[in-house]
Amino acid sequence: xxxxxxxxxxxxxxxxxxxxxxxxxxxxxxxxxxxxxxxxxxxxxxxxxxxxxxxxxxxxxxxxxxxxxxxxxxxxxxxxxxxxxxxxxxxxxxxxxxxxxxxxxxxxxxxxxxxxxxxxxxxxxxxxxxxxxxxxxxxxxxxxxxxxxxxxxxxxxxxxxxxxxxxxxxxxxxxxxxxxxxxxxxxxxxxxxxxxxxxxxxxxxxxxxxxxxxxxxxxxxxxxxxxxxxxxxxxxxxxxxxxxxxxxxxxxxxxxxxxxxxxxxxxxxxxxxxxx
Numbered sequence: 001x002x003x004x005x006x007x008x009x010x011x012x013x014x015x016x017x018x019x020x021x022x023x024x025x026x027x028x029x030x031x032x033x034x035x036x037x038x039x040x041x042x043x044x045x046x047x048x049x050x051x052x053x054x055x056x057x058x059x060x061x062x063x064x065x066x067x068x069x070x071x072x073x074x075x076x077x078x079x080x081x082x083x084x085x086x087x088x089x090x091x092x093x094x095x096x097x098x099x100x101x102x103x104x105x106x107x108x109x110x111x112x113x114x115x116x117x118x119x120x121x122x123x124x125x126x127x128x129x130x131x132x133x134x135x136x137x138x139x140x141x142x143x144x145x146x147x148x149x150x151x152x153x154x155x156x157x158x159x160x161x162x163x164x165x166x167x168x169x170x171x172x173x174x175x176x177x178x179x180x181x182x183x184x185x186x187x188x189x190x191x192x193x194x195x196x197x198x199x200x201x202x203x204x205x206x207x208x209x210x211x212x213x214x215x216x217x218x219x220x221x222x223x224x225x226x227x228x229x230x231x232x233x234x235x236x237x238x239x240x241x242x243x244x245x246x247x248x249x250x251x252x253x254x255x256x257x258x259x260x261x262x263x264x265x266x267x268x269x270x271x272x273x274x275x276x
Contacts, residue, residue, distance in 0.1 A: 007048065008220065008231040012093060013073050014046040015217045020064045021046075035059040069096070082140035086229035090210075090222055093231075095147055097154045099213040103196075103205055103248050105161040107169065108178055111145050112158065112185060117178040118142060120170030125226075148190050157192045159245075159252050161203065165195065165265040172273035179266035186259050194252035195261050204247035211238070211245055 021031050021042070028046070029039030035056055044050035052060070057074040061067070073092045083091060094100060094111075102109050108117060118141045122134055147153055160182075168175045186193045196203055208224040221232045221241035232238060253261060 008233045009073070009090075009093065010051060011048040011233060012217060012220070013070065014048040016073075016096070017042075017060065017070065018046040019216050020066055024064050026063075031060070031063065034063045082136055084229070087224070090229070090231060091144060093212055093220065094144070094154070096214055096217075097212040098215055099155045099157075099211075101157045101159075101211040101245055103159045103161075103203070103209045103245060104164060105196075105203060105205075105207065106167070107164050108160060108182065109158050110141055111148060111156065112182055112191065113141060113145075114174075114178045114181050115142050116170055116174040120174055148185070153190070155192075156190075157194075157249075159194045159196055159248050161196045162198050162261065162265075165262060166268075168269060168272070172269040172276070176266045176269035176273065179262050179269065183259060183262045183266065186255065186262070192255060193258055193262070194249065194255060195258040196248060196252045197261070200251040203251070204244045205241075209241060209245060209248075211242060 021028070024031075026034075027039065028042040032039040032042045035042075036059065037052075037056060041050060041052075045052050052070075052074065054071065054074050057070040060070050064070075072095075100111075102111075107121060110118070113121070115138055118138045119134060122137045122141075123129075126133065126137075148156060165179060169178065182193060185191045210222040210224075211219060212222070213219045218233060218235065219238055219242075221238045223230050223232070223241075232241070252258070
């Protein structure tokens with residue numbers, strides 16, 4: 001993970017720790033005594049000056065009864081080979097988010113991918129990888145989508161460029177199945193899905209963009225290119241990203257028209273598959 005992205009997630013760790021501690025009615029000194037560190041250390045954790053060891057994070061979860069949140073954040077930040085270094089911390093943040101807004105200009109968003117589609121993308125970037133490596137990455141990506149099935153799932157709003165729908169990732173059959181999955185999620189109202197059409201011209205944001213909001217922590221923005229990602233919590237920059245997303249939303253097709261286009265693109269892929 002890039003240093004800026006890692007630091008931003010540790011800062012979220014500290015903000016969440018402070019909120020949970022205060023909800024439990026504990027001072028920094030009182031919590032420190034319960035998890036066998038000084039109150040000064042707790043203050044440094046909350047300010048993201050010092051990073052807690054895994055066993056301390058586990059004890060904090062036990063004392064604050066936080067269902068393993070701090071342990072999971074700590075583990076992801078320490079190491080998770082299933083994700084790119086710059087993305088590992090984002091995975092835990094999306095599990096805490098109340099709202100996720102995403103724009104993808106070239107592919108179906110990761111949370112909405114089918115196993116076949118995910119496998120094709122991972123193979124494209126790791127053509128010499130072992131089958132076990134590919135399978136592990138696919139499983140990790142598909143497991144992330146579980147947050148959209150939970151009753152307390154975040155509100156998820158995705159804008160996908162039409163170019164992503166027209167690209168036969170994994171071949172025509174795999175692409176058609178991926179778009180069928182998108183259409184079904186839209187019909188079930190599990191996600192709010194819009195398509196940014198070709199005729200809309202240049203999008204307000206050229207790369208991948210994700211905005212995440214939380215109950216009692218500031219919103220963050222995440223941008224990604226082919227080889228790096230950046231997690232941003234600077235309020236001014238996040239506000240600019242939100243403005244860009246509003247412009248994307250305004251230029252995209254309505255959810256109803258988007259669903260029609262997704263279904264049409266899926267049918268086009270099926271026709272290509274049947275003609276080969």
